[in-house]
Amino acid sequence: DAMVIQNPRYQVTQFGKPVTLSCSQTLNHNVMYWYQQKSSQAPKLLFHYYDKDFNNEADTPDNFQSRRPNTSFCFLDIRSPGLGDAAMYLCATSGLWDRGVWGYTFGSGTRLTVV
Amino acid sequence: GENVEQHPSTLSVQEGDSAVIKCTYSDSASNYFPWYKQELGKRPQLIIDIRSNVGEKKDQRIAVTLNKTAKHFSLHITETQPEDSAVYFCAASIRGGGADGLTFGKGTHLIIQP
Helix, strand or coil: CCCEEEECCEEEECCCCCEEEEEEECCCCCEEEEEEECCCCCCEEEEEEECCEEEECCCCCCCEEEECCCCCEEEEEECCCCHHHCEEEEEEEEEEECCEEEEEEECCCEEEEEC | CCCEEEECCEEEEECCCCEEEEEEECCCCEEEEEEEEECCCCCCEEEEEEECCCCEEEECCEEEEEECCCCEEEEEECCCCHHHCEEEEEEEEEHHHCCCCCEECCCEEEEEEC
């Protein structure tokens, strides 16, 4: 009954070769987030979509882009992966109402290796 | 932006004893404070959360306290068990975590000694 699904679980890409990670949700949440988590570090927010509105964190490198074609899907594109981009990428979703967030849910993550 | 400090980075306790992890935050506008447990290679799992209109919340062996004036919040685990061993992250968010995402602390590696 996975509700936030990330594919693939493991992704190996070559240095400089574009790669896309995907996330889908069955929760109908209006907010979707992408986090990067490097080994032994905390998750770090890259960007999020509130419905179709894209919000980029100030320190997210230009190398990272995102697309949300509909409510259920969100993609993370890494245009030219470097060795420093090797990490676990976590997708999360939440609902939002006037009192704040509810149902904040993480996917299982995609572990990216750059060779 | 928000900054979250978490201590200690590693905590080792005897099975059955209590564990306390503390976090401070910088932005007084933050009003949502979740705690996550993450086992190696797995996703963060929400274990408890608290909103700024509440001072304490408890769920079986786990409790969270919030001091808005001092801008700190703590996780308390009583009667610790081996399966409690994991990395624990605190987080804070403005506007109830609305569309601003979460700012995480650096994590605490909790080790339960048998």
